[in-house]
Amino acid sequence: MPKETYIPCLLQLFRQYGYDGATLSKISEATGLGKASLYHHFPGGKDEMVTAVLDFLEQWLEKNVLPALRCKGDALTKLKVMCDRLYDLYEGGHQPCMLAILLMGSARDVFHPQVKALFCGWIDAMAGVLIEAGIDEAVAKQRGEDAAIAIQGSLVLSQALDDPSPFQRVIQQLPMQMCRAF
Amino acid sequence: MPKETYIPCLLQLFRQYGYDGATLSKISEATGLGKASLYHHFPGGKDEMVTAVLDFLEQWLEKNVLPALRCKGDALTKLKVMCDRLYDLYEGGHQPCMLAILLMGSARDVFHPQVKALFCGWIDAMAGVLIEAGIDEAVAKQRGEDAAIAIQGSLVLSQALDDPSPFQRVIQQLPMQMCRAF
DNA sequence: ATAACTGTACCGAACGTTTGGTATAGTGTC
DNA sequence: GACACTATACCAAACGTTCGGTACAGTTAT
Numbered sequence: 001m002p003k004e005t006y007i008p009c010l011l012q013l014f015r016q017y018g019y020d021g022a023t024l025s026k027i028s029e030a031t032g033l034g035k036a037s038l039y040h041h042f043p044g045g046k047d048e049m050v051t052a053v054l055d056f057l058e059q060w061l062e063k064n065v066l067p068a069l070r071c072k073g074d075a076l077t078k079l080k081v082m083c084d085r086l087y088d089l090y091e092g093g094h095q096p097c098m099l100a101i102l103l104m105g106s107a108r109d110v111f112h113p114q115v116k117a118l119f120c121g122w123i124d125a126m127a128g129v130l131i132e133a134g135i136d137e138a139v140a141k142q143r144g145e146d147a148a149i150a151i152q153g154s155l156v157l158s159q160a161l162d163d164p165s166p167f168q169r170v171i172q173q174l175p176m177q178m179c180r181a182f
Numbered sequence: 183m184p185k186e187t188y189i190p191c192l193l194q195l196f197r198q199y200g201y202d203g204a205t206l207s208k209i210s211e212a213t214g215l216g217k218a219s220l221y222h223h224f225p226g227g228k229d230e231m232v233t234a235v236l237d238f239l240e241q242w243l244e245k246n247v248l249p250a251l252r253c254k255g256d257a258l259t260k261l262k263v264m265c266d267r268l269y270d271l272y273e274g275g276h277q278p279c280m281l282a283i284l285l286m287g288s289a290r291d292v293f294h295p296q297v298k299a300l301f302c303g304w305i306d307a308m309a310g311v312l313i314e315a316g317i318d319e320a321v322a323k324q325r326g327e328d329a330a331i332a333i334q335g336s337l338v339l340s341q342a343l344d345d346p347s348p349f350q351r352v353i354q355q356l357p358m359q360m361c362r363a364f
Numbered sequence: 365a366t367a368a369c370t371g372t373a374c375c376g377a378a379c380g381t382t383t384g385g386t387a388t389a390g391t392g393t394c
Numbered sequence: 395g396a397c398a399c400t401a402t403a404c405c406a407a408a409c410g411t412t413c414g415g416t417a418c419a420g421t422t423a424t
Contacts, residue, residue, distance in 0.1 A: 020202035021287035024414060035415075037370050045414065101286055103341045104278065105203035112344070119342045145339065145348055153335025157327065159285045160301045162294070166327055206380060216405045217381080223403090227380065 003041035006031050007056045010049050015098050019050065019107035047110060050102070054114050057098060060089070061122065069125045075133035079126070079175035086151065086171065093158040093167025100152055123148050130178065143178050150174060185223035188213050189238045192231050197280050201232065201289035229292060232284065236296050239280060242271070243304065251307045257315035261308070261357035268333065268353065275340040275349025282334055305330050312360065325360050332356060 009031050013022045024046065028035055042048040068081040090097065099118060102111045127144035131137055154170035191213050195204045206228065210217050224230040250263040272279065281300060284293045305326040312322035336352035 018200065018202060018287035020200060023412080025412080034371055036372085036417090039415070040369060096286065097338075099342065100338050103338065104283055104286065105200035116342055116344065119339070142351075149335035149339050149348060149352065150331060151335070152338040153331035153333070156279075156282050156285065156334040156338065157301070157331050159290075160281065160298055162298065166331060169324075170331065205378080207378080215403095218383085218406080219404045221381070 003052070004056075006033070006041070007053055011053050011056070011098060012095075014050065014053060015096050015101060018101050018105055019046075020105045022046070050107065050111060051114075053098065054102075054111065054118075058118060061118065065122070066125050069129050075129045076175050076179050078129055079178055082126075083171045083174055087168075090155060090167065093155065093164030093171075096159050097152060097155050100155070119148065126178070133179065147174055147178055150177075185234070186238075188215070188223070189235055193235050193238070193280060194277075196232065196235060197278050197283060200283050200287055201228075202287045204228075232289065232293060233296075235280065236284075236293065236300075240300060243300065247304070248307050251311050257311045258357050258361050260311055261360055264308075265353045265356055269350075272337060272349065275337065275346030275353075278341050279334060279337050282337070301330065308360070315361065329356055329360055332359075 010027065013027055013030050016022075017026060024035060024038065027046075027049070028038060031038070033041075038049075039045065042052065044051070064085045065082050068085070069078050071078070089095075099115045102108070102115050123141075123144040125144075126147050127137075127140040130140035130143055135143070150170045151167075151174070154167040158164050158167040192209065195209055195212050198204075199208060206217050206220065209220060209228075209231070213220070215223075220231070221227065224234065226233070246267045247264050250267070251260050253260070271277075281297045284290070284297050305323075307326075308329050309319075309322040309326035312325055313319055317325070332352045333349075333356070336349040339348040340346050
């Protein structure tokens with residue numbers, strides 16, 4: 001099987017256990033592949049697995065979120081589409097964010113640049129929607145950040161309370177929150 | 183030296199490296215104590231160290247935040263005091279949240295109940311301030327959650343961008359954001 | 365036959381933890 | 395005051411286990 005097959009499984013593992021906690025034994029067990037097979041597909045080891053997941057997420061973002069934000073149409077509708085996609089990505093708030101997880105532990109040193117770039121690209125795209133809708137550029141930029149903050153924070157809280165409703169509420173309110181007049 | 187001496191150091195370590203990433207070697211190096219000495223102070227090993235830090239944070243919360251919220255006075259002032267305290271705790275946004283870190287990796291299974299309790303207590307206290315100020319109970323509860331979301335999210339974003347300004351902006355805006363009429 | 369893939373066995377290093385023991389400061393006894 | 399004793403704090407070394415990673419022979423598919 002091509003290595004892309006195992007990316008969703010790896011994503012799940014790193015989200016659940018983090019970089020340091022996702023040992024090769026767990027990865028081997030979850031994927032059903034022996035260590036040799038894992039190193040056949042990912043010669044760079046665990047780091048290459050993370051990079052592959054990160055690339056997958058980048059492609060997923062560029063395929064499922066960014067085009068929806070950049071196409072023509074009113075801002076509210078576009079942001080609602082984005083939220084629907086994010087709802088699926090985070091499984092309704094039951095899954096933490098892979099990017100946030102990579103910011104902690106020994107993974108941070110290695111993957112921080114890529115994570116930062118992903119965040120910046122996403123925030124810029126959200127701000128772009130608001131700017132196109134006629135909102136002041138500085139305000140738009142700040143609301144893009146606020147959206148990222150709300151989503152990340154609600155994911156943390158949903159994990160803390162073991163209850164997806166904070167995330168779901170944020171996702172539902174976010175589009176009109178971002179498009180408000182003031 | 184009494185073991186309480188080492189708690190701030192442990193807090194710093196777990197925040198920086200996470201539970202799985204904070205190895206006993208690093209803990210030994212950072213505290214200046216040999217591994218066996220660590221087991222003298224914390225017979226339960228790494229788990230007991232985390233519990234000690236968690237207890238410390240609970241006491242810190244009950245000493246520095248909750249009384250300020252429960253005392254008499256107007257809501258805005260009380261929330262500003264809370265934000266000042268949190269600003270110090272998170273070192274102006276340069277440090278991640280210990281609680282959020284314990285929600286990831288193998289620590290989650292062990293410490294989730296205590297983390298959840300801490301979050302609930304904090305959110306309830308914030309909601310209490312707003313209820314006392316005459317805000318509808320359901321709205322107050324939701325704004326307490328929103329405050330936790332904003333702080334946690336801004337800490338994540340500050341880590342992601344390697345820039346404390348998202349956290350600082352949230353902290354500065356939070357009190358009046360929570361006390362707004364609608 | 366050849367290339368892609370995998371299972372088994374193995375490696376050095378690092379993990380959390382335990383052992384066995386030393387140095388020091390205090391305490392009760394004479 | 396001198397002595398035996400105890401509690402506390404600390405450490406070097408080693409424990410068994412698991413880590414990430416490798417070597418290689420065997421299997422599968424084309």
